Amino acid sequence: MPRSDLSLRPDVEWLLREVKVQIEDLCFVEDVELPVLKNEGRLAGLVLVDHNRLAAHQEDLTSSVVEVLDHHVDEKMYPGDAQTTIQVPCGSCSSLVAREILQRSPDLLASHDLTQLLRSAILMDTSALDRAQGRTTDLDEEMEAMLREHAPDTSKAQSQSLEEDLLYSHLMKKRYDISSLGTYDLLRKDYKQWTMETGSDETKDAWVVGISAIAMDINLAVGKDPEFARWCARWAKERQLDILLIMGAYFDNEENFRRQLMIVPFAGQDGFASQVADFLKAKGVPLETSDLQNLPPRVVFYEHTNVKQSRKQIQPLMVDFFRTVSFNKC
Numbered sequence: 001m002p003r004s005d006l007s008l009r010p011d012v013e014w015l016l017r018e019v020k021v022q023i024e025d026l027c028f029v030e031d032v033e034l035p036v037l038k039n040e041g042r043l044a045g046l047v048l049v050d051h052n053r054l055a056a057h058q059e060d061l062t063s064s065v066v067e068v069l070d071h072h073v074d075e076k077m078y079p080g081d082a083q084t085t086i087q088v089p090c091g092s093c094s095s096l097v098a099r100e101i102l103q104r105s106p107d108l109l110a111s112h113d114l115t116q117l118l119r120s121a122i123l124m125d126t127s128a129l130d131r132a133q134g135r136t137t138d139l140d141e142e143m144e145a146m147l148r149e150h151a152p153d154t155s156k157a158q159s160q161s162l163e164e165d166l167l168y169s170h171l172m173k174k175r176y177d178i179s180s181l182g183t184y185d186l187l188r189k190d191y192k193q194w195t196m197e198t199g200s201d202e203t204k205d206a207w208v209v210g211i212s213a214i215a216m217d218i219n220l221a222v223g224k225d226p227e228f229a230r231w232c233a234r235w236a237k238e239r240q241l242d243i244l245l246i247m248g249a250y251f252d253n254e255e256n257f258r259r260q261l262m263i264v265p266f267a268g269q270d271g272f273a274s275q276v277a278d279f280l281k282a283k284g285v286p287l288e289t290s291d292l293q294n295l296p297p298r299v300v301f302y303e304h305t306n307v308k309q310s311r312k313q314i315q316p317l318m319v320d321f322f323r324t325v326s327f328n329k330c
Contacts, residue, residue, distance in 0.1 A: 003028040008181070008189040011174035015120055019113035038064055050093040052086060053077040056195050056208070069096050073316040091135040092125035094118045098143040109150045116167075119147040123168040124175070134308035176215045183231040186221060187212045187246070192311065193239060198322040207267070207322055210236070211245045211311050218248040218260045218301065219292060229296040232264050242267040243276070245318075247304070247311055259304035261287060261314075264296070273300040279321045285309060 006013060037043040038061060045066030052070040054062055065078040071090035087096060098118045101108050108114060122144045126136040129144060190213040198205050222228045236244055248260035263273040277300055281287055287302035295301060
């Protein structure tokens with residue numbers, strides 16, 4: 001993460017202050033010249049956590065990966081001799097991290113600050129261990145309980161009903177406070193990107209795919225900003241995207257959790273976005289066409305009625321789409 005992006009995560013900033021971590025003590029992506037260290041023979045190895053493939057601009061470092069700890073579908077884009085712990089399903093990668101610490105260096109769990117950081121991530125990733133959301137696994141529950149046992153007495157004294165957990169509630173309020181963010185910051189706040197290949201071995205194309213998750217009704221985001229399409233185009237140009245998926249997630253006026261999907265193509269022929277949507281529907285993603293005023297040309301927008309399907313489920317389906325569907329990039 002670039003240092004400038006931390007301000008987009010008020011939940012993280014608040015939590016770091018709570019555990020007395022100084023922002024200036026953190027290491028951000030621009031602080032370490034990894035390619036230089038590798039070329040000078042001073043890079044002992046890289047450990048990938050919460051992903052198993054390096055970003056496109058870091059792929060030259062792939063040979064330096066020595067360990068992978070992740071809960072996403074395995075793309076196998078790392079050296080064959082790397083130590084790997086990839087567990088799917090698992091609601092939070094912090095559950096895997098906590099288990100590794102418990103097995104390798106349990107003395108570290110004496111740090112209340114560390115247990116608070118790990119526990120917070122597990123609660124946020126699993127909606128406070130809500131099984132109804134379809135993310136929580138036995139490991140998540142076991143590691144959260146273990147961390148709570150090591151947490152400060154004030155945390156142990158809280159109700160065992162995690163839905164009422166003060167830590168989780170406060171973090172959620174911070175995460176969903178996006179009142180000060182414009183469209184550009186919304187697109188980059190919770191964003192991930194991949195390069196996906198299509199075509200035969202002789203005619204492979206590389207497509208750059210970005211998925212932005214925004215914590216609000218996309219109808220409102222478009223309605224309040226007449227320049228919404230222009231900001232999408234700017235973000236796509238900066239990231240060199242061929243297609244951008246925007247996933248809206250929010251609570252409506254009746255406190256029902258809702259999801260939406262907007263598909264914004266910057267390559268491909270007319271109808272390409274609808275082709276993507278049809279493929280997702282065929283793979284079990286329930287998408288219902290929804291009216292949206294001022295919809296940019298070639299863009300499609302849907303209500304996504306399975307609230308359990310997040311970006312984590314959509315991304316591997318996009319990989320399948322580019323592997324199996326025949327079309328031209330233009």
